[in-house]
Amino acid sequence: MWKRDEAVKPVSPPPPAAMPPPASAPVGAAAPRSDVRTNMEKDIVNIGKSVVIKGELNGSEDLTIEGHVEGTIQLRDHVLTIGPNGRIKAQVFAKAVIVLGEVTGNVTASEKVDIRDNGSVDGDIVSPRVAIAEGAHFRGSVDMQRKAAAQEKPAAKPAAQSAPAAQPAAQGQAVAR
Numbered sequence: 001m002w003k004r005d006e007a008v009k010p011v012s013p014p015p016p017a018a019m020p021p022p023a024s025a026p027v028g029a030a031a032p033r034s035d036v037r038t039n040m041e042k043d044i045v046n047i048g049k050s051v052v053i054k055g056e057l058n059g060s061e062d063l064t065i066e067g068h069v070e071g072t073i074q075l076r077d078h079v080l081t082i083g084p085n086g087r088i089k090a091q092v093f094a095k096a097v098i099v100l101g102e103v104t105g106n107v108t109a110s111e112k113v114d115i116r117d118n119g120s121v122d123g124d125i126v127s128p129r130v131a132i133a134e135g136a137h138f139r140g141s142v143d144m145q146r147k148a149a150a151q152e153k154p155a156a157k158p159a160a161q162s163a164p165a166a167q168p169a170a171q172g173q174a175v176a177r
Contacts (some may be wrong), residue, residue, distance in 0.1 A: 049085045
C-alpha cells in the first residue's frame with residue numbers, strides 16, 4: 001500500500017506541468033478547443049472596423065459592430081452593441097442596444113437602449129427603458145412603452161371589434177325614435 005500511494009503522488013504533479021505545452025501548441029490542440037467552447041457559450045459575434053454591410057442583418061446571438069452597416073438589423077432576443085468606431089444607418093430591432101458609436105435610424109428594443117458617452121443616435125427610440133449618458137448625442141423622440149401596455153393593446157383590439165356590433169344596435173334605437 002505504501003508504494004501505491006507513492007505512485008499516485010507523481011501522477012498529480014505532471015498535469016500542471018503538462019498545461020503550458022498545450023498553450024504553445026498549434027491551433028487545434030485541446031486547450032484552444034476548450035477556449036472555443038467558452039466563446040461558443042457566450043454567443044458573441046464581432047464585426048470589425050473595416051467591414052461594411054449593406055442590406056438586412058439577422059442573428060440569434062449577441063453582436064458587436066465596429067464597422068459600417070446600412071439597412072436593417074434584427075436581433076430580437078439578443079444584445080446589439082455599436083462600438084466606438086461603429087457607424088450604423090439602419091432600422092434596429094433588438095432586446096437591448098448599447099450605443100458607443102453612431103446610429104442614424106430608428107431603434108426599437110424590448111428591454112433597454114443605452115447611449116453611452118460619445119454615443120450618438122439620430123432617430124426615434126422605442127423601448128421600456130432608455131439611458132442617455134452625459135456627453136451623448138440624441139436627436140429624435142422617445143416612446144417608453146411598458147410591457148404591460150404592449151400586452152393590453154392586443155386585448156383592446158377584440159373590444160374594438162365588438163364595438164361595431166354594438167353600433168348597429170345603437171343606430172337601430174336612434175331610428176326607432
